[in-house]
Amino acid sequence: AQKVTQAQTEISVVEKEDVTLDCVYETRDTTYYLFWYKQPPSGELVFLIRRNSFDEQNEISGRYSWNFQKSTSSFNFTITASQVVDSAVYFCALSEPNYGGATNKLIFGTGTLLAVQP
Amino acid sequence: KAGVTQTPRYLIKTRGQQVTLSCSPISGHRSVSWYQQTPGQGLQFLFEYFSETQRNKGNFPGRFSGRQFSNSRSEMNVSTLELGDSALYLCASRASTNEKLFFGSGTQLSVL
Numbered sequence: 265a266q267k268v269t270q271a272q273t274e275i276s277v278v279e280k281e282d283v284t285l286d287c288v289y290e291t292r293d294t295t296y297y298l299f300w301y302k303q304p305p306s307g308e309l310v311f312l313i314r315r316n317s318f319d320e321q322n323e324i325s326g327r328y329s330w331n332f333q334k335s336t337s338s339f340n341f342t343i344t345a346s347q348v349v350d351s352a353v354y355f356c357a358l359s360e361p362n363y364g365g366a367t368n369k370l371i372f373g374t375g376t377l378l379a380v381q382p
Numbered sequence: 383k384a385g386v387t388q389t390p391r392y393l394i395k396t397r398g399q400q401v402t403l404s405c406s407p408i409s410g411h412r413s414v415s416w417y418q419q420t421p422g423q424g425l426q427f428l429f430e431y432f433s434e435t436q437r438n439k440g441n442f443p444g445r446f447s448g449r450q451f452s453n454s455r456s457e458m459n460v461s462t463l464e465l466g467d468s469a470l471y472l473c474a475s476r477a478s479t480n481e482k483l484f485f486g487s488g489t490q491l492s493v494l
Contacts, residue, residue, distance in 0.1 A: 301485075307470060308385075309485035355425065368415035368474065368483060369438050372425035 407475030
């Protein structure tokens with residue numbers, strides 16, 4: 265069965281600190297997709313990144329970076345020099361392909377609440 | 383370009399009633415899906431529609447149903463509401479299979 269575990273329920277850091285959000289997943293499929301979403305207090309889920317199981321390259325986008333390791337089934341997310349605006353709940357998610365591509369059925373982790381203090 | 387629009391933003395109902403939630407996807411998006419978010423169960427997939435056809439369904443009772451219209455707008459209906467149906471209901475859309483999902487701000491349903 266598919267499962268996503270985000271062991272960190274809440275993290276509090278001071279502005280400008282680096283922070284890493286952990287994500288561990290379980291799936292029996294060899295082809296799958298991994299995602300990170302951010303949910304600010306407004307409630308809308310904001311897409312951050314999608315990675316397919318064949319692409320293990322790490323990715324950096326501005327202050328954000330992602331480390332995907334199939335050997336440990338982990339897809340961790342690091343924010344460098346955190347800012348107050350980064351405060352939100354962050355969700356890691358997993359999906360299996362359907363109809364030739366990523367399905368809309370995402371299995372979400374329980375989320376990590378990140379609080380960045382000024 | 384307008385984002386995914388969900389109406390109403392807030393809704394209060396009593397047990398036993400039924401409710402209909404609406405979702406307008408981003409213009410040009412033909413795929414719509416629905417999620418339920420609760421503090422206890424987290425984010426759970428409800429259904430996925432593409433070109434008016436349900437392609438996937440989550441593990442929810444038959445009281446939860448949905449549909450998609452020819453203009454890609456979608457509605458979900460919950461009949462015989464229970465207290466446990468209180469949740470944030472999120473709608474998401476995307477243009478095609480390999481595109482990313484865009485979410486709306488959700489409808490907060492409270493069942494009293």
